[in-house]
Amino acid sequence: MQNVTLGIDIGGTNTKFGLVDRAGHVFFQDQLETEAQRPAEFLFERLFRRLQNGIHAMPEKVTIKGVGIGAPNANHYTGKIEDPPNLSWKSVNLTALVRQHLDLPVSVTNDANAAALGEMVFGNARGMRNFIEITLGTGIGSGIVVNGELVYGHDGFAGEMGHVIVEKNGRKCGCGRLGCLEAYASATGITRTMQELLSSSDKASILRNLPLNDLTSKQIFEAANAKDELAFEAFEITGRYLGEELANAVLYFSPEAVILFGGLAAAGDFIFKPVKKYMEANLLPIFQNKVKILPSGLAMSEAAILGAAALIWHKIG
Amino acid sequence: MQNVTLGIDIGGTNTKFGLVDRAGHVFFQDQLETEAQRPAEFLFERLFRRLQNGIHAMPEKVTIKGVGIGAPNANHYTGKIEDPPNLSWKSVNLTALVRQHLDLPVSVTNDANAAALGEMVFGNARGMRNFIEITLGTGIGSGIVVNGELVYGHDGFAGEMGHVIVEKNGRKCGCGRLGCLEAYASATGITRTMQELLSSSDKASILRNLPLNDLTSKQIFEAANAKDELAFEAFEITGRYLGEELANAVLYFSPEAVILFGGLAAAGDFIFKPVKKYMEANLLPIFQNKVKILPSGLAMSEAAILGAAALIWHKIG
Numbered sequence: 001m002q003n004v005t006l007g008i009d010i011g012g013t014n015t016k017f018g019l020v021d022r023a024g025h026v027f028f029q030d031q032l033e034t035e036a037q038r039p040a041e042f043l044f045e046r047l048f049r050r051l052q053n054g055i056h057a058m059p060e061k062v063t064i065k066g067v068g069i070g071a072p073n074a075n076h077y078t079g080k081i082e083d084p085p086n087l088s089w090k091s092v093n094l095t096a097l098v099r100q101h102l103d104l105p106v107s108v109t110n111d112a113n114a115a116a117l118g119e120m121v122f123g124n125a126r127g128m129r130n131f132i133e134i135t136l137g138t139g140i141g142s143g144i145v146v147n148g149e150l151v152y153g154h155d156g157f158a159g160e161m162g163h164v165i166v167e168k169n170g171r172k173c174g175c176g177r178l179g180c181l182e183a184y185a186s187a188t189g190i191t192r193t194m195q196e197l198l199s200s201s202d203k204a205s206i207l208r209n210l211p212l213n214d215l216t217s218k219q220i221f222e223a224a225n226a227k228d229e230l231a232f233e234a235f236e237i238t239g240r241y242l243g244e245e246l247a248n249a250v251l252y253f254s255p256e257a258v259i260l261f262g263g264l265a266a267a268g269d270f271i272f273k274p275v276k277k278y279m280e281a282n283l284l285p286i287f288q289n290k291v292k293i294l295p296s297g298l299a300m301s302e303a304a305i306l307g308a309a310a311l312i313w314h315k316i317g
Numbered sequence: 318m319q320n321v322t323l324g325i326d327i328g329g330t331n332t333k334f335g336l337v338d339r340a341g342h343v344f345f346q347d348q349l350e351t352e353a354q355r356p357a358e359f360l361f362e363r364l365f366r367r368l369q370n371g372i373h374a375m376p377e378k379v380t381i382k383g384v385g386i387g388a389p390n391a392n393h394y395t396g397k398i399e400d401p402p403n404l405s406w407k408s409v410n411l412t413a414l415v416r417q418h419l420d421l422p423v424s425v426t427n428d429a430n431a432a433a434l435g436e437m438v439f440g441n442a443r444g445m446r447n448f449i450e451i452t453l454g455t456g457i458g459s460g461i462v463v464n465g466e467l468v469y470g471h472d473g474f475a476g477e478m479g480h481v482i483v484e485k486n487g488r489k490c491g492c493g494r495l496g497c498l499e500a501y502a503s504a505t506g507i508t509r510t511m512q513e514l515l516s517s518s519d520k521a522s523i524l525r526n527l528p529l530n531d532l533t534s535k536q537i538f539e540a541a542n543a544k545d546e547l548a549f550e551a552f553e554i555t556g557r558y559l560g561e562e563l564a565n566a567v568l569y570f571s572p573e574a575v576i577l578f579g580g581l582a583a584a585g586d587f588i589f590k591p592v593k594k595y596m597e598a599n600l601l602p603i604f605q606n607k608v609k610i611l612p613s614g615l616a617m618s619e620a621a622i623l624g625a626a627a628l629i630w631h632k633i634g
Contacts, residue, residue, distance in 0.1 A: 128471070129471065130470050130471040130475075131471075144569065146463045146464070146466075146468050146470075147463070147464070147466050147468075147469075149463075149464050151463050151464075151569070151570060151571075152464075152571070153447050153463075153570055153571020153572060154445070154446065154447040154448075154571060154572060154573035155571055155607065156571075157571045157603055157604065158447075158568075158569065158570050158571035159568075159569065159571075160568040160569075160601060161568060161569065163568050163601045164565045164568055164569075165561070165564070165565060165599065175601060175602075176602075177599075177601070244482070247482070248481045248482060248565075249569070251475075251476075251477040251478060251480050251481055252461065252468070252475065252476065252477075252478065252481075252566065252569055252570075253468060253470055253475050253569075254468075254469070254470020254471060254472055254473075254474045254475035254476075255470060255471060256471035282482065282494075284477060284480045284492060284494070285492075285493075286474055287474065290472065
């Protein structure tokens, strides 16, 4: 008999779920279309049917100890998603929906917080009690751990580092405000930076052969791999914005490490080196050369499920 | 028999101490010169002699449950002061020094953290589990409470909001870096702002009658009280810097309240109104109109002792 927790990651297009033991071994995983145009009940009915079939097919018996859910705009305190972006649901009580199928502890949070807990329970933040996890994807999310616990704030909405204003009257952000970190240091941000560089400079770049408006962060990474100077510059600028704001975040949290996760973090040294350089250059002396900048220790393909599953393992120890 | 804790606040010139019960009643208080040019042992010998005399003279018997100390650069994890500014001691183990006199729990932190705990145990943050205390004095300190506990970070140095860079290549700060919040929103900061306004504008101001280099924040407050337009402007600029950075801090912490403490906070609406205005104007919509900006609930004359005494009351409940 194996004790596991069920991790569910609800995304705009697909929902992934899986059973995870205390050591981070994923026993079973599956995914299905979220179909957010239909009621959320429909997602959970399909998910639990698939889960049941999966469990029947498993050679070993499992006991599910609880259900962790990562979802956009999910609030830990209420167990609800409220006005999620990319989902047509208005307000969904995730805890109540799960309880229609399983009478077990349910813990809910947003994707970035789930990633942070996954890192603490299974990944590169094991044993750490103070660290910052940053998800560098289309947007920027952050999950911050203080004294071994996630920072939720008084209403559950803490940890929105992506919307710190890093450039007064800067780029328009998806949130409607100007100059947010997310508008500079996300996959979208580096793409905008590259577009600006291609327009404003006349340096040679292999990216000039591609249509400017369809440029992707992956193409910028490939160009950097091919030693494209302008692509290096785009990573340098991106890393500068993130590194400078991390120097501020360190003043607030004095974390043992900052862990970079997500698509843009997969660019490795191209992004890690400038982030580290500009963070150190802007740190108050007492913090210099103390804060590690680390990659995630979770495999990309399993990270979302591990993060969600970690919500329960973190609680029950 | 009355249970009390001993609170000690070590300053550059004077050291205050007192006995405080669970309700925040100060039974006995006294102060003496720190005399930091002599060994720290000498301070503690004099302090405990004075305390003993004080206790003998008290009508009621007391039991001291522990000793809390607030001091510049004091580290909660090590119990030491390391290279304190304004004190000629290099490294002093405060816990060990107290234990030479009293075999009781000792808890040590810096002044701003002590103020935050004082606020949580005795002041306007009673019942709050997530808030930010900001001390606006000659410099800026901050004590941040998350999930009911102070944010110390992995090394004890967290909560240095005064050194967040709010103006790239801005004013030189005492720390040697450029553009720190402290260089704008402290008593020193508003004085520099007023000096700049007096130099750069030709608006009438009663402060023009005073020698520019001897200007104090108190004089700016008095001028604002006398409806001096340029003094209003100085408070507006000061409040803008602090309010804008608070909008960023709210993204990290989502606190129930921000509490402003210290000399500059005593200017009341002159500073609270612009802080609130610029914070709200820069908040991500989900945080708007939710975060209170409050004055401290501790009497200035007792705050330092209450904060230090709260270190122990917070532990023993």
